[in-house]
Amino acid sequence: MPSNDTKTALLDAAEKAARTMGFDGFSYADLAEDVGIRKSSIHHHFPSKAKLSVALMQRYHENFQAVCSEIDANFSTGGEKLNELINQYRARSDDGKRLCLCASFSASRDSLSPDVVHQISLFRAMVIDWLTGAFEKGQSDGSISGVLDPALESAAALSLLEGAQLAARAEENSALFENAIKLLKLRISVSNPLYPGR
Amino acid sequence: MPSNDTKTALLDAAEKAARTMGFDGFSYADLAEDVGIRKSSIHHHFPSKAKLSVALMQRYHENFQAVCSEIDANFSTGGEKLNELINQYRARSDDGKRLCLCASFSASRDSLSPDVVHQISLFRAMVIDWLTGAFEKGQSDGSISGVLDPALESAAALSLLEGAQLAARAEENSALFENAIKLLKLRISVSNPLYPGR
DNA sequence: ATAAACCTACTGATAGGTAGATTAATACCA
DNA sequence: TGGTATTAATCTACCTATCAGTAGGTTTAT
Numbered sequence: 001m002p003s004n005d006t007k008t009a010l011l012d013a014a015e016k017a018a019r020t021m022g023f024d025g026f027s028y029a030d031l032a033e034d035v036g037i038r039k040s041s042i043h044h045h046f047p048s049k050a051k052l053s054v055a056l057m058q059r060y061h062e063n064f065q066a067v068c069s070e071i072d073a074n075f076s077t078g079g080e081k082l083n084e085l086i087n088q089y090r091a092r093s094d095d096g097k098r099l100c101l102c103a104s105f106s107a108s109r110d111s112l113s114p115d116v117v118h119q120i121s122l123f124r125a126m127v128i129d130w131l132t133g134a135f136e137k138g139q140s141d142g143s144i145s146g147v148l149d150p151a152l153e154s155a156a157a158l159s160l161l162e163g164a165q166l167a168a169r170a171e172e173n174s175a176l177f178e179n180a181i182k183l184l185k186l187r188i189s190v191s192n193p194l195y196p197g198r
Numbered sequence: 199m200p201s202n203d204t205k206t207a208l209l210d211a212a213e214k215a216a217r218t219m220g221f222d223g224f225s226y227a228d229l230a231e232d233v234g235i236r237k238s239s240i241h242h243h244f245p246s247k248a249k250l251s252v253a254l255m256q257r258y259h260e261n262f263q264a265v266c267s268e269i270d271a272n273f274s275t276g277g278e279k280l281n282e283l284i285n286q287y288r289a290r291s292d293d294g295k296r297l298c299l300c301a302s303f304s305a306s307r308d309s310l311s312p313d314v315v316h317q318i319s320l321f322r323a324m325v326i327d328w329l330t331g332a333f334e335k336g337q338s339d340g341s342i343s344g345v346l347d348p349a350l351e352s353a354a355a356l357s358l359l360e361g362a363q364l365a366a367r368a369e370e371n372s373a374l375f376e377n378a379i380k381l382l383k384l385r386i387s388v389s390n391p392l393y394p395g396r
Numbered sequence: 397a398t399a400a401a402c403c404t405a406c407t408g409a410t411a412g413g414t415a416g417a418t419t420a421a422t423a424c425c426a
Numbered sequence: 427t428g429g430t431a432t433t434a435a436t437c438t439a440c441c442t443a444t445c446a447g448t449a450g451g452t453t454t455a456t
Contacts, residue, residue: 006401021308024222027445040447041402049446099305106368107297107305110219120368146344152381155365159378160354163361167353170304170318180357183350204435225411239436241413403452411444418437424430 007045009035014056019098023108050113057119060101068130078138079188086181089161093177096168103162128154145187205243207233212254217296221306248311255317258299266328276336277386284379287359291375294366301360326352343385358382
């Protein structure tokens with residue numbers, strides 16, 4: 001029985017560590033202590049830190065993409081979709097204790113393998129595309145006010161969300177995340193989504 | 199003659215390294231090679247990496263505060279002030295090769311000394327205050343459109359600017375910074391033809 | 397029997413930091 | 427003016443801890 005338990009536990013520990021301390025801030029020794037095996041045993045599952053980070057980023061990409069699909073399946077208006085994505089970034093901020101993996105890895109760019117650098121681009125493109133769709137929807141159904149250009153809104157929103165995580169992280173205070181996104185949230189209409197308006 | 203040359207050169211090298219690779223991403227060996235002295239000699243100027251980072255953050259704070267004062271002395275409208283601050287963050291992005299020191303240190307928060315953590319709060323408060331003033335001015339003089347709440351605008355703008363640096367850093371592409379801030383720039387009125395803005 | 401999973405024990409490189417000698421620039425003083 | 431303390435600045439040489447990673451043996455489950 002190929003027990004994925006340890007492998008998953010290692011990925012969980014690595015993701016938490018990377019998002020808390022950055023790629024250069026955690027070591028195999030940290031993961032070993034967290035998971036409860038010897039650090040040399042980690043190499044059985046992930047032969048190098050570079051390959052671990054590739055697996056980390058791939059899982060993160062797939063997971064986030066699934067979340068976006070889930071949102072699409074459960075929410076119809078652009079405003080609702082945007083609001084749900086904001087909730088995702090809030091959750092991943094963990095009260096200012098962490099950043100999302102994409103933001104954390106971006107900051108440590110020079111220490112990453114070329115594969116991960118490329119994966120970051122793919123991840124960002126995926127999120128930007130999804131967000132652009134949400135803003136297009138919000139523009140046409142009137143659930144997001146003042147949308148001039150969905151593509152530009154998307155780029156701005158992603159930067160705002162990652163920047164808001166950074167703000168909360170700077171002082172380990174979730175209120176700073178909320179403050180940073182408040183104006184964006186105010187643009188989301190809270191009217192009955194059954195009445196798209198305009 | 200107390201030669202500040204080496205000390206300044208060390209701070210310059212450390213700031214560049216920290217903003218490029220993060221606090222955990224550079225070592226005394228890197229600085230030594232950059233400046234051209236032995237790494238043990240660095241301890242004569244900065245006995246520990248913690249004290250170096252304190253000096254780094256202090257110089258950064260003073261420098262940035264001076265820049266803000268300079269802007270206030272040379273530009274009168276809120277829109278012009280905001281535009282100049284955007285220019286500062288663009289310059290500090292270095293075409294996606296670096297982040298500002300505040301953003302970089304925030305990401306490596308767990309590796310910093312308590313002093314530096316506190317300095318980050320002070321720095322952010324200073325920038326937020328200044329930005330709030332700029333938005334208040336822009337609201338009253340009409341040079342920034344759609345200002346509802348200057349304090350919220352300020353928090354959002356700082357997160358957007360740091361997030362835009364992160365976006366550019368993610369792909370080492372300055373166009374991502376420009377894309378992220380474009381909508382903010384569009385809110386700045388370009389009424390004065392002498393300062394057309396970018 | 398086989399193979400995955402994990403272990404002990406190790407490696408070379410590098411981390412931040414220290415000890416103590418040497419060099420270089422300044423200050424004092426006859 | 428020349429000589430001598432003094433101090434800043436840098437050096438060589440070393441320390442201990444930790445880093446990612448390897449070699450090879452042991453356990454465990456099929």
